[in-house]
Amino acid sequence: MKSSRSLFNPFRSAIRIASLFLFVAMFMGCSNSGANSDSKTSQNQENSRPEWAIAIHGGAGVISKDLSEDIRAGYEASLEAALSHGTERLAAGESALDVVEAVVQILEDDPRFNAGRGAVYTAEGVHELDAAIMDGRNRAAGAVAGVTTVRHPISLARLVMDETSHVLLMGAGAEAFADETDLERVSNEWFDTDNRRRPLERAREREAERASTERASATQAVFLEEKASRYGTVGAVALDKEGNLAAATSTGGMTNKRFGRVGDVPVIGAGTYADNATAAISCTGTGEQFIRHVVAHQIASRMELAGESLHDAASYVVQQRLDPGDGGIIAISHTGEIALVFNSSGMFRGAADANGRFEVAIWE
Amino acid sequence: MKSSRSLFNPFRSAIRIASLFLFVAMFMGCSNSGANSDSKTSQNQENSRPEWAIAIHGGAGVISKDLSEDIRAGYEASLEAALSHGTERLAAGESALDVVEAVVQILEDDPRFNAGRGAVYTAEGVHELDAAIMDGRNRAAGAVAGVTTVRHPISLARLVMDETSHVLLMGAGAEAFADETDLERVSNEWFDTDNRRRPLERAREREAERASTERASATQAVFLEEKASRYGTVGAVALDKEGNLAAATSTGGMTNKRFGRVGDVPVIGAGTYADNATAAISCTGTGEQFIRHVVAHQIASRMELAGESLHDAASYVVQQRLDPGDGGIIAISHTGEIALVFNSSGMFRGAADANGRFEVAIWE
Numbered sequence: 001m002k003s004s005r006s007l008f009n010p011f012r013s014a015i016r017i018a019s020l021f022l023f024v025a026m027f028m029g030c031s032n033s034g035a036n037s038d039s040k041t042s043q044n045q046e047n048s049r050p051e052w053a054i055a056i057h058g059g060a061g062v063i064s065k066d067l068s069e070d071i072r073a074g075y076e077a078s079l080e081a082a083l084s085h086g087t088e089r090l091a092a093g094e095s096a097l098d099v100v101e102a103v104v105q106i107l108e109d110d111p112r113f114n115a116g117r118g119a120v121y122t123a124e125g126v127h128e129l130d131a132a133i134m135d136g137r138n139r140a141a142g143a144v145a146g147v148t149t150v151r152h153p154i155s156l157a158r159l160v161m162d163e164t165s166h167v168l169l170m171g172a173g174a175e176a177f178a179d180e181t182d183l184e185r186v187s188n189e190w191f192d193t194d195n196r197r198r199p200l201e202r203a204r205e206r207e208a209e210r211a212s213t214e215r216a217s218a219t220q221a222v223f224l225e226e227k228a229s230r231y232g233t234v235g236a237v238a239l240d241k242e243g244n245l246a247a248a249t250s251t252g253g254m255t256n257k258r259f260g261r262v263g264d265v266p267v268i269g270a271g272t273y274a275d276n277a278t279a280a281i282s283c284t285g286t287g288e289q290f291i292r293h294v295v296a297h298q299i300a301s302r303m304e305l306a307g308e309s310l311h312d313a314a315s316y317v318v319q320q321r322l323d324p325g326d327g328g329i330i331a332i333s334h335t336g337e338i339a340l341v342f343n344s345s346g347m348f349r350g351a352a353d354a355n356g357r358f359e360v361a362i363w364e
Numbered sequence: 365m366k367s368s369r370s371l372f373n374p375f376r377s378a379i380r381i382a383s384l385f386l387f388v389a390m391f392m393g394c395s396n397s398g399a400n401s402d403s404k405t406s407q408n409q410e411n412s413r414p415e416w417a418i419a420i421h422g423g424a425g426v427i428s429k430d431l432s433e434d435i436r437a438g439y440e441a442s443l444e445a446a447l448s449h450g451t452e453r454l455a456a457g458e459s460a461l462d463v464v465e466a467v468v469q470i471l472e473d474d475p476r477f478n479a480g481r482g483a484v485y486t487a488e489g490v491h492e493l494d495a496a497i498m499d500g501r502n503r504a505a506g507a508v509a510g511v512t513t514v515r516h517p518i519s520l521a522r523l524v525m526d527e528t529s530h531v532l533l534m535g536a537g538a539e540a541f542a543d544e545t546d547l548e549r550v551s552n553e554w555f556d557t558d559n560r561r562r563p564l565e566r567a568r569e570r571e572a573e574r575a576s577t578e579r580a581s582a583t584q585a586v587f588l589e590e591k592a593s594r595y596g597t598v599g600a601v602a603l604d605k606e607g608n609l610a611a612a613t614s615t616g617g618m619t620n621k622r623f624g625r626v627g628d629v630p631v632i633g634a635g636t637y638a639d640n641a642t643a644a645i646s647c648t649g650t651g652e653q654f655i656r657h658v659v660a661h662q663i664a665s666r667m668e669l670a671g672e673s674l675h676d677a678a679s680y681v682v683q684q685r686l687d688p689g690d691g692g693i694i695a696i697s698h699t700g701e702i703a704l705v706f707n708s709s710g711m712f713r714g715a716a717d718a719n720g721r722f723e724v725a726i727w728e
Contacts, residue, residue, distance in 0.1 A: 139656040141656055166623070167655045167656065168625070169623045172535070173624020173625065259528070259541040260533045260538050260541075261533055261537065269631070269661060291632050292531065293503065297633060297658040301665035305669035306669045
C-alpha cells in the first residue's frame with residue numbers, strides 16, 4: 001500500500017497490543033454509562049427493549065482533557081440540547097427519520113461542531129459540506145457532497161432521497177438541485193467561524209515550511225496532512241415507537257482539504273447506514289479508513305450474518321479492523337441497544353432512551 | 365419510500381416468482397459456460413484453483429436480441445480484445461491491480477461502452493465520468509466522480525489511491541488533481557459519439573412531452589427517467605499468480621443525468637470492492653440500487669461471515685436483494701471462482717483463467 005498509512009506499519013503491532021487494554025476500558029466506558037465519570041447519567045437499570053432510543057455524536061478525535069471548564073460545559077450543553085430535542089420528539093411519537101434530520105439540523109447550526117455553521121475550511125478558504133440520511137424501513141437513502149450554500153445539508157440529502165430517484169448528488173449539480181427546493185440558502189461566509197480559521201492558518205504555515213524544506217508538491221502536502229485535522233462530524237441515529245430506524249450524518253470534512261476530497265459521510269455503507277433488520281449507524285473519524293472498511297455496513301453485516309450483538313459487531317470493527325485513533329461510531333439496533341464505540345482519545349456523544357437513560361460524554 | 369421505485373411495488377410479488385424461474389436458467393447460464401449458447405468457450409473441466417483468472421463487463425441492461433450480426437460481432441470482438449489483453453498480462457505474471465487498470469483503459473477507449481470515449485451525455489450535453497479501483501491486498505482504494513477531461517478516469521482513480529491519502533475526489537477538484545499528474549488530457553468533446561447523442565435527444569423529447577402534458581418540474585423529469593437509460597459501465601476483476609485480487613470500474617453514468625448525480629461506481633463497497641480474504645467485485649446497473657444495498661460489500665460479507673461460496677453469495681444478492689432488471693456483477697474469489705450474475709436481459713461480459721477458460725457472452 002503506497003498511501004501514507006503504510007508509514008505507521010512498524011508501530012502497529014505494539015499499538016494493537018496497547019489498544020487491547022484501551023479497548024477493555026473504552027468498551028466499559030462506552031457501554032456502561034454508570035461507570036463513566038465524564039457522563040451525566042440518569043439511567044435506570046431496566047433491560048427491556050426501550051420504546052424509543054436515540055444517540056448523537058459531534059465528532060471523534062484527539063480531544064485534549066485540558067479543555068477549560070467553560071469550553072467543556074459548552075460542548076456538553078450543546079450535546080444535551082440536541083439530545084433533549086430528539087428525546088422530546090421521539091417520546092411524542094415522531095418518526096426516527098424526521099428526528100435524526102431535526103437533531104442534525106441543530107448540530108449543523110451549532111458552531112462548536114464541524115458541520116453546517118462551524119464547518120472547517122478547505123485549502124481555498126471556503127466550506128464544502130457533505131451529508132447523508134438513510135431510512136431503515138426500506139434502505140432509501142439520500143446524500144450530497146461538496147455543497148456550499150445550503151444552511152442544512154442534511155435536509156438537502158433528505159430531499160434527494162424523497163424527491164428524486166437518485167442517492168448521491170455532488171457539487172454544483174447538488175446546488176442546482178437545491179435551487180429547485182424551498183431550503184434555506186446562505187452565503188458560504190455564513191459558515192465562517194474564527195475557531196475553524198486558525199487550524200487552516202496553522203495547516204498553511206506547516207505546508208509553507210515543508211515546501212521550503214522538502215520541496216513538497218501540493219499532492220504531498222495533502223498526503224502529509226495531519227491526522228488530527230481530519231476529525232469532526234455530527235450524526236444522529238434513532239429508533240422510534242414504530243420500531244423504525246434511521247441514521248443521519250453531516251460534516252465539513254477535513255481542514256485544508258483539496259481536490260474535491262470527499263470523506264465517508266455521503267458514502268452509504270461507509271459513514272452512514274440504516275436497516276430495520278439490524279441497526280442505524282453514523283460514523284466519525286478518518287473518512288478514508290471508514291470507506292476502505294465499509295464500516296457502517298460491515299457492522300450491520302456482522303449482526304445479520306454472524307449473529308453478533310450490536311456491541312460486539314461495532315467493537316470488533318472499530319477496535320480490530322480500524323487503526324487506533326481512526327475515530328468511532330454511534331449506533332442503535334432494532335432492539336434498542338445503543339453502542340457508542342471509538343478508538344480515538346475522545347468522541348463528543350450522547351444517548352437517551354425511553355427507559356430513562358440520558359447522558360452526554362466526551363472522553364472514555 | 366417516496367422514490368419512483370415504490371411505483372413498482374404492486375408488481376413485485378409476481379415478478380419475484382417469475383424471477384425464480386429466470387434465476388435457475390440464468391444461474392446455469394452464467395456459472396456453466398458450456399451450457400451457454402451465447403458464449404465462445406474453450407474451457408476445460410479442471411476444478412483446481414487456476415493460477416490466474418479474470419472477468420470483465422461492458423454493462424448490463426435491456427439488450428435487444430435483435431442486434432444485427434455485425435453489431436453483435438463487434439461487441440464480442442471488443443470484449444475478446446480486452447479479455448485477451450488481460451489474459452496475456454496475467455499469464456506473464458503481472459499484478460491483478462495493473463491488469464484491471466489496463467483492461468479498463470481499453471474498455472474506456474472503446475466507443476461501444478459507456479465509459480471514457482463513448483460515455484453517455486448529461487442533461488447539459490457533456491460527459492461526466494466516474495471510476496474506482498481497489499487493491500485486495502490491503503483495501504487501498506481510489507475513486508473519482510464527475511471527471512471531464514481525463515482520457516482514462518480509471519488511471520486517475522489509481523493515482524488517487526497511490527499518491528494521496530484520500531479515496532474519493534470529485535468534480536473540479538479531481539480535475540485539479542489531474543493537473544498535477546502526467547495523465548493524458550482530452551477535451552470533453554473527445555468523449556462524443558453519435559451513438560450516445562441519440563438517446564440524449566430522445567430523452568429530451570420525452571421530457572418536453574411530459575413538461576407540456578404534465579407540467580413536470582425538472583426534478584420530476586429526473587424522477588421519471590427511464591430505467592433503460594441508466595445502464596452501461598465497464599469493469600474488470602482479476603486474480604494474479606501471487607494470489608492477489610483487484611477490481612476496477614468506470615462509467616459515464618446515466619443518459620441525461622442532472623444535478624451532479626453520482627452512481628455506485630465510485631462508491632467503494634457499492635459498485636467496486638476487493639479484498640484478498642473474499643473476492644474482487646465490479647457491478648453494473650441501476651447505480652442507486654447498488655448503493656442502497658451496498659452490493660459489492662454485501663457479497664463479500666456473505667462469503668466472509670456466512671461461509672457462502674462466491675456464486676451463492678452473488679446470486680443471493682443479485683436475485684433476492686436487488687429488483688429484477690437492476691443489473692449484474694462480475695467477481696472472482698480468492699480461490700479463482702468466477703461469477704457472472706445478472707438479473708437484466710443481458711450483460712456484456714467475458715471470463716478467462718489459467719485452466720483454459722476463455723469466453724465472452726451477452727445474453728443468458
